[in-house]
Amino acid sequence: MLTATRVNRRGKATMRAQYYGADCENGDRIDDPSEDALIMLISDLNDSDNTFVVVQPDEDTPVWFASVAVLDEGGYEIVRRDITRNEHEVTTATSVNDIAHDLTIWMAARDFPARPTRPVSES
Secondary structure, three states, rough: OOOOOEEOOOOOOOEEEOOEEEEEEEOOEOOOOOOOHHHHHOOOOEEEEOEEEEEEEOOOOOOOEEEEEOOOOOOEEHHHHHHHHEEEEEEEEEEHHHHHHHHHHHHOOOOOOOOOOOOOOOO
């Protein structure tokens, strides 16, 4: 499989994520983040210089994204958008663990052309 090389804000070459990446306002990035990685990224958000994280496929024109942003009054705003399914949902929450868990489940249901399909077993 071919992968594309990208350059981050610091001018360092990075490999493209296999499925999707999580990018924070402060320049931090995690490729194909796990639920624990999302917990870490969301926990690191603040109300001054790192106010949001966006998760989306590594494509030129991504068809879906999810974002988490710090709210002035406390808690987080979560946006989920998938144009292929005509979905656009905006919610708020305070539990970082719940947000990361819900996003992990939501992202698992997204379409990734390069992702292998699971075999269906016959019972």
